[in-house]
Amino acid sequence: xxxxxxxxxxxxxxxxxxxxxxxxxxxxxxxxxxxxxxxxxxxxxxxxxxxxxxxxxxxxxxxxxxxxxxxxxxxxxxxxxxxxxxxxxxxxxxxxxxxxxxxxxxxxxxxxxxxxxxxxxxxxxxxxxxxxxxxxxxxxxxxxxxxxxxxxxxxxxxxxxxxxxxxxxxxxxxxxxxxxxxxxxxxxxxxxxxxxxxxxxxxxxxxxxxxxxxxxxxxxxxxxxxxxxxxxxxxxxxxxxxxxxxxxxxxxxxxxxxxxxxxxxxxxxxxxxxxxxxxxxxxxxxxxxxxxxxxxxxxxxxxxxxxxxxxxxxxxxxxxxxxxxxxxxxxxxxxxxxxxxxxxx
Numbered sequence: 375x376x377x378x379x380x381x382x383x384x385x386x387x388x389x390x391x392x393x394x395x396x397x398x399x400x401x402x403x404x405x406x407x408x409x410x411x412x413x414x415x416x417x418x419x420x421x422x423x424x425x426x427x428x429x430x431x432x433x434x435x436x437x438x439x440x441x442x443x444x445x446x447x448x449x450x451x452x453x454x455x456x457x458x459x460x461x462x463x464x465x466x467x468x469x470x471x472x473x474x475x476x477x478x479x480x481x482x483x484x485x486x487x488x489x490x491x492x493x494x495x496x497x498x499x500x501x502x503x504x505x506x507x508x509x510x511x512x513x514x515x516x517x518x519x520x521x522x523x524x525x526x527x528x529x530x531x532x533x534x535x536x537x538x539x540x541x542x543x544x545x546x547x548x549x550x551x552x553x554x555x556x557x558x559x560x561x562x563x564x565x566x567x568x569x570x571x572x573x574x575x576x577x578x579x580x581x582x583x584x585x586x587x588x589x590x591x592x593x594x595x596x597x598x599x600x601x602x603x604x605x606x607x608x609x610x611x612x613x614x615x616x617x618x619x620x621x622x623x624x625x626x627x628x629x630x631x632x633x634x635x636x637x638x639x640x641x642x643x644x645x646x647x648x649x650x651x652x653x654x655x656x657x658x659x660x661x662x663x664x665x666x667x668x669x670x671x672x673x674x675x676x677x678x679x680x681x682x683x684x685x686x687x688x689x690x691x692x693x694x695x696x697x698x699x700x701x702x703x704x705x706x707x708x709x710x711x712x713x714x715x716x717x718x719x
Contacts, residue, residue, distance in 0.1 A: 377607055381674055381675055382614075384674055386667075388489065389667055395488070396488075397663065399497065400481055400484050400485050400488075400666045401659060403477055403662075404661075404662035405658050406476075407470065407474060407662075407665070409658045410470040412622075412623060412626045412657065412658065412661060414469040415623060416631045418462060418465055418466060429469075430465040433460075434461035437461055445536060445537050445540070446532070446533070451552075451555065452555030452556065452558060456562075475514070479510050479511055479514060480504075482581070483504070484503050485673070486510070486581030486669065487502050487506050490581065490584075509590075510577055510580050510581050512590045513589050513593045513594065516590055516591040516594050517573035517577065517594060520572065521566075521573065525566070528561065532561075539554065571601060572594065572601055574668075574672050575597035575600060575672060576596070577593070600683065601679070604679060608675065619664050619668075622660050625657060626661075629657070630653065630657065633646075
C-alpha cells in the first residue's frame, strides 16, 4: 500500500510539473476521444429504445442467442446483466473506434514521449510523437486480441462449469445458480482487470522502449513479465482513476443528458442551449485530464517495475555470499522503496 501511495503522489507531482503542456496540448488531443465516449453512452439507450434495428439491439440479440446456445441458465440475473453490459460496451467501442485509434493513441504517445526522458523540459517534437504512435498503434491492435482472448477464455470456462454441474443435477435450486453466477462475475472481473492492466502497461512499454523490436506483441509479453508480483499495486493504482472517470460519466448523464431532454421537450431559448454546450465542453475537458493523468500513472508504474527488475537482476547476479542472501534481499526491497521516496518533493 505504501508503494501505491508513493507512485500516486509522484504521478500527481509529475503532472503538476508538466501542467502547462499536459493540460493544454495533451488534454486537447484527448478531447475528441472523451467527447465520443461520453456522447456514445448518452445516445445508445435512445437508439435501442427508438429502433429495433439499431446496433445495440442487434448486438444484444446476438449475444443472447449465443448464451442460450451455450446452455447458460436463462433465469440467471448475472448473464442478463452481462448480456446488456457487453452489448453496450461493444456498441460504444464500435462507435468510438476511429477516435480511439487516432486522438486517444496520439495523446498517449505525446504523454509517454514527454516522460520518456524527464531531463528534457521542452515539449516533444511531432516527429517523435508520431514515431511513438506507430509502435503504440501496433501494440493496441495486439492488446485488442488479448482482450478478446481473455473474454473467450472466461466464457469457455463458464460454459464448461455450468454444463458440467447441470449434467450432475447441481443447478436445480435457485441458490446454487445465484452462487455460481456471483462466483462467475468475480472471476470474470479479475481476469478482465488483469488483462486491461497488462494492455495499459504494454502500451507504455512500446512507447518507452526505443529498441528495434519495440511495439507489437513483444510489448504485451514484456508487460506480462513486468507485472508479476505487482498485480495488487496495479489494481490499487487503477481503481481511483476508474472511479474518477465513472464519476465524470455520471456527471455528464446528470447535468447534460437530463438537461438536453428537458430542453428538447420544452423548446427553451438558445441561451440555455449555449451554456449547456459550454458545460459539455468543460466535462469533456475534465475527462481528458483524467485520461492524461491515467497515462502518467502508467508511465511511472512502468518505470518503477523496470527499476525493481534491474535491482532484482543485480541482486541475483551480483551477490556471491550465500550467508547474506536474506539481508541483501531485504536491503534490495528497502532500497527500491527508498529510491522512489527520494524522487518525491
